[in-house]
Amino acid sequence: QSVLYEGESSLTDLALFVKRLSEKTLYHVPADGLNEVFDMTDNLPIIFVYINKDVQDEIVPVSELAKFELRGLAKVVVVDMDNEDCRSLAEGQGFSGKLPALGFKEDGAMTFFDQSKQWSADNVQSFIRSIVYPSDGLNSGSLSEMTYPTDLESHSDISMLADDVQKQDDQIAGAVLGLNKQEMELDHVPALLKHNFDKIVSADLKVVLFYLPFDHISMAFLREFGFAALTLARNFSEPNVMARVNCYDGTDLCAAENITVYPLMRIYRRGQSNQDYKGSLDFRSVIKAVKLLRLNSPIQLTSEEEVQRFMKGKHPQIFQNFTTSSVLYLTSAEETDNEQVFYNVAKSLSIITAFGVVHGDLSKSIAATYNVPVPSVVALHRNDPNQPIRVLNEKISELSLTDFVKNSLIASLPELTVMNLPTLYARRQPFAILFLDLSDQESMVTKETLTKLSTSGHFDNVIFCWMNAQAKTMGHKILSEYTWTATLPMMTVVNHDQGELFNYQPEQLTIEDTSEWLTRVVTKKVRPSKMLEYSKWVAPGPHYDFLDMIDEMEKQKAGALANDVWLQAEQHKRDQKTLGIPSAEADQEETQNIDREMREELLELQKSRIYSTSSKRQGGNIKQHLAASEPPPSRTHPHVEL
Template sequence: MQLQLMMSSSFSVFRVGISFVMMCIFYMLAVDSLPELSPQKFFSTLQPGKATLAYFCQADSPSTSVFLEELNEAVKPLQDYGISVAKVNCVAEETSRYCGREEDLMKVYLFRGSILLREFPTDTLFDVNAIVAHVLFALLFNEVKYITTLGDLQNIENARKGRTNIVFSYVRAIGTPEHRAVMEAAFVYGTTYQFVLTTEISLLESIGTEDIEYAHLYFFHCKPVLDLTQQCKRTLMEQSLTTLNIHQFIKTMEAPLLTEVAEDPQQVSTVHLQLGLPLVFIVSRQATYEADRKTAEWVAWRLLGKAGVLLLLRDSLEVDIPQDANVIFKRAEEGVPVEFLVLNDVELIVSRVESNMYVAQTQEDEVGDMEGPNMGIQDDEVAETVYRDRKRQLPLELTVELTEETFNATVTSSDSIVLFYAAWQAVSMALLQSYIDVAVKLKGTSSMLLTRVNCADWSHVCTEQNVTEFPVVKMYKGGENPVSYAGMLGTEDLLKFIQLSRISCPVNITSVQEAEEYLSGELFKDVISYSTLSVLGLFSPTMKTAKEEFIEAGNYLKGCVITGIYSGEDVSILSNKYAVTLPALLLARHKEGRIESIPLANTHGQNIVQIVTNASLETFPEITVENLPTYLRLQKPLLILFSDGSIDPQHKKVILMLVKEKHLDSLTPCWLNLNNTPVGRGVLQAYFHVLPPLPLLVVVNLHSGGQVFAFPSDQAITEENLLLWLKKLEAGQESHISTQHRGPFHCSS
């Protein structure tokens, strides 16, 4: 049970860990999280096709603090869309286009690669919503049409008939929170629907809207319309314009208008229930089928976006329902029984649904649980990938699409990897892209069947498999309990999980000779490149409890590292060779060509998992956005070597020698390449106020006061000098240069 809880928590870490916001790192400082560059450095870092927002200002003049605070707040949401943000410090003698004139210094510039796309006066970017909205609006100019007249709208509507549905929005002004929410929706759905935007009240009045005080969003059903003289049906979104509400509304527009069912209403599930909307069943008899279907279609149009409508065929039901009931109402809340109703008027049915929506909304407002537009599309660093690849045609045929009819038969008859995703969600689409990339790499070589389930279409399958969040990857193998993937969204991490999951964990080793082959990497040489570590548990035949703890840990670590177990009568040969008392772990580090031994007396499964997880980390890693949270969880001060490029081999040799001699056991040694992780410049500026000469060694004590100590810049980084400095630190003879309170590298544990 404890390991199950750990697996659950590791999934939560995956959901949040892929965001650099995790554990309050790097971007918590108000201004220092905004990268500051010289003009030369800025233009040298521009990458072809990548969008960058830059604010140029005089380095020696007082900053516009309010604007910089808002720009800093926009760094994270814009990064979610693959857009970099930078503050460029101009020097007084600079005469370039962006630095030369005072009026140019009151603007913000949007580049794609080195090409200038747009310039914004700073007074139009009045807050974080305005910044995100304006930038996305500029980048999505093909997906979002801005119009001012009814004629413009009619022309677009006629052009879309028979081809594409339209999402039409009115917002009070460009840069409002509602405008940002619409732009975020266009980011996800802009290649599926034609987005149209206006700020003209008269245009809203002309299409019959009575209440024009607030922002509005309509869905125009133009794709089914083949007659150019026929007007597209329009559905008004009645909720407030927030990112979440718009996503949910569009999802209901994608669902079937009317579904026929012949099963127990209590067991029926659709996407509407997942979105918190009720289901309305119109009960039909064979004798009145045609009339009932017309009634159901009329109700479905009236309730579109508010409830799912189904036609229930009474004559085919195996369950009893009251003879006089003609409507069945099913709430979205789990465990609430369905209601059998007698409603002989369409308006009564509509009123029943709308009154329940009003009660639910009132309760939400009282609690204050309002989802605002600042939540963004996702809390992860995924949207850059989605934006870059959203028009790319994925070879979905390399994976098998599973349905309610084929799921169980497939996963029981073959070893399968299953991706559970929702096509409307940005994180899901990012992982789907990585998943397909993995399928391409494994084409014709893997015995594992790669499959996928779109939970938007097959919600019942996902519910049965305890999938309540998206996306999820699970491995089904040989009747064992499915194993969930809890790693990052990238192709390499997912490929590693799939390749290592092919191996039973732990592997049952049958002889001392086989154990030696296992430790050398020969036994699984085809996948050893995916695991930095091979773990072998050694036990005497009578150590039943200790073996059970290790097996439980091995099951949890499946897909992360290779684990094996040996408990033969001659196990003492191995324990003597590696000088360890049973029970024990042997950790084979293949890249370093060495084997460590760790006693396991009275060690529980969760502790074994922690030992192996920590041991699988690199000795002297390069810190990146993705791996920093992992190393922070070690709860040790960081010894960081900041470098403006690749690390000096001599410096690396010094650190590794001190690690080998166990002088750095109380620290986590690591290095940070400012070219690969530019935000490191902001971190150093937060510590030193100006960018110090590089390379530079610092110790950051996150978990005890947040103190920062710098290795003397006038000393060479040698074993002797570094060891002497660390001893002074330990003795309290060195003064810290700063204390981080909620700043870069701060961690709230």
């Protein structure tokens, strides 16, 4: 059979269409499986046709469309409602009414055919075409517009089909390509070369970006870096501390600085070792890092007024707009080890928050204010009314203090975002996510309830957070992956290590009921609502896995080394044989031959008349002696008595 393609005349659209032609279009449930078909997700619309044996002839209009028109554009699932499991799953989707019926799933939400209309070929096909070809002017078969709303989104799912196409189809590459028409703001980011580099970076503070002009991520960050420098110059009367190095033009300079990763933002301070920036690559994060670096943490605080202003984010200059926390170390004069640890962590994390140190009698006075012992580390989260003060008063290490500082930047019930996800995920604990509607009063009440639960101290091994799940939000997309239908607010516990997902949606979310349910989840007394699929996060297109290549090279080196050792040993044996020098193996073999000859002689002696006469004459004494001194020898193995 032939299928007509009416999409855009571009390689991307055509490749997508050809790839999807080879995929299955029509599914029958339960014949093709139950949960796997109902849980199926795809970029294409999924149309569900609900029938029983009495109306199965009435799905001809749908089957005709699926055969000739929907291939590559949609998927059709025919559900046998005579099957009890199918009926239960369909009701879970929200289906109710008479048969036959139609519904389609898109972004996890279901829309059903208006049953007040007559079930006819024209009405049914009109409903399906309105799904596949929306009324915003898209042409039949226009895959790129239907599946990917903007030119900046990824077409990575065709990379395996079009490996030979010389095009980098990824979001960053597309974004950089789309922004190339806009000139970068680099007036406040001077270019450095080898002749002026050392002089420039010898200042008190210099932040340098090393990049490659043909690397898309480098160019994306260079634009953000330049905009950050422009923003700092316009809003703050401070000398410029930002510069850049093009490592394609300055290969000798980048080699001398041991630059092996691009892009790389490196921080230079006079009299201190260099520090590589490891934060987010957006202009706001860069501005925040530069402003906090100017504080030169840790700051020595010598009065109660300075401590109070520092904790409010106003000393030695106003920094409250760039970080939500202040970290204070209270120490006695005798403390040296912990203080050195604090200094090391303060230097490494000075791009995310401010650090202060208080010594002597002043530290005791401040400790009394916060009701903590000396020494202690006190962190104040200025935007968290529920748990503003966090304290670390055990013997600190760089690892424990680093975790403490990073977590002090997060509220007791934070909104889950791409910015704080890495920090939260690093705890390796289950997430308790509250999906809510910010415009709904009940959601706000539920949020307050969960805040009390998160600060109760009963579930320190669970990460509490929330997401806005209103339509067209990231939270809505995530929730649609977790469940078919939901009424907000709804709570979900996700254990990423185990791939387990637990959904909780009572009529009213109370502290007592939620605490009881959460306890059962943590103690493995509740079955998961869903298991997350395991997938490996790889590059969107053809790529080299350099880590695997390095591992393989190491294995080859180890194998070559073992082979060399074996060859040397064999050569040594040959050399000894040539010179007439007996080898260790030869000595061992000679010793074994001597032992064998002695054993044979002793066995011959045992058979002789001399041995027999001697045994009869002295046997009683020998046996009596053995019994008195030690147990008789075991007969488990062959034994010769002499």
